[in-house]
Amino acid sequence: MPSHAQLLLLDRDAVEPALQAEQVLAAVREAFVLHSQRAGRVFPVVREKLATGGVFGIKSGDVASQDLLGFKAAGFWPGNRQLGGEPHQATVALFDPHTGRPLCLLDGNAITTARTGAAGGIGLQQLARPESTRICVFGTGVQARVQLTYALRILPRRCTVQYVSTRGQAVPEFEAAFRDICAIRLAHDRNEAVASSDVVITATPGGGPLFDASAVRPGTHLTCVGADTAGKRELPEGVLQRARIYVDDTQQARSIGECQWAPGLPCTEIGDVLGGTTPVARAASDITVFDMTGLALQDLTVARFLYRHALDTGAGTRVAWPW
CATH class of the missing domain: 3.40.50.720 (NAD(P)-binding Rossmann-like Domain)
Known part of the structure; x- marks a missing residue:
């Protein structure tokens, strides 16, 4: 029921152990094929320089036949090195395409790293x-x-x-x-x-x-x-x-x-x-x-298997998110 809706949060500690290479490779390969068949859509990319010296971007898309919808908000903040942090920052969000309600927020750094590595590996292969x-x-x-x-x-x-x-x-x-x-x-x-x-x-x-x-x-x-x-x-x-x-x-x-x-x-x-x-x-x-x-589809296909894995295993943090 809307009043009992929850949002699943998957932080780095929940995401990284679940990013097994074979699953990531399969998800990225699927994303490429979906894009080729135009079964998955990639929406226009936002990529803008900020007054803070950072770069902020949004990559989004959907796969209508799979009820897959979401985006990744990400960018590069070089000043993070001085703070002892990672300059690349990213967050992935999955949504229910029928209602627009958010289903899951995931650490996007680990996803971006893994899916980009897998993409390079697939291209090399x-x-x-x-x-x-x-x-x-x-x-x-x-x-x-x-x-x-x-x-x-x-x-x-x-x-x-x-x-x-x-x-x-x-x-x-x-x-x-x-x-x-x-x-x-x-x-x-x-x-x-x-x-x-x-x-x-x-x-x-x-x-x-x-x-x-x-x-x-x-x-x-x-x-x-x-x-x-x-x-x-x-x-x-x-x-x-x-x-x-x-x-x-x-x-x-x-x-x-x-x-x-x-x-x-x-x-x-x-x-x-x-x-x-x-x-x-x-x-x-x-x-x-x-x-x-x-591609946004790479982020989404990887995020989807992480979301399903978390539902099956009870991983992550669930937050009340009523309508």
């Missing part, structure tokens, strides 16, 4: 050469870690990893997180690291080109994470023009992703690949780019 074993990672933060985690999980052979840190210095805790599953070391020359790698992952704040275009060799796959706002980029001029480009959403990629710097180039949505509409016929010499800007 579809687009990188199967024999790839050499990885170069730009960044050592939360997103760099999750991208590398999924890459090492998906690539079939043991890998060697070079990483480029912000200050050009070794990051022992980053190395320690992966030392047992790969050979990892600091890259002393970023162009040489790119040139000697099969897979390049860029997971930085997107402040500008990270390497020279000439460093990208034929056969390289690039997973691009950091360009998610107008004006951001990680790739140098000339790389997209040489590559076969794949995106999560064409319009988003051309407005806030790497493709904003070359919006006239053709690109393919990854959901079309996963759904079988556009098969990948990758030549060994092809350069492939997966330009990821993040």
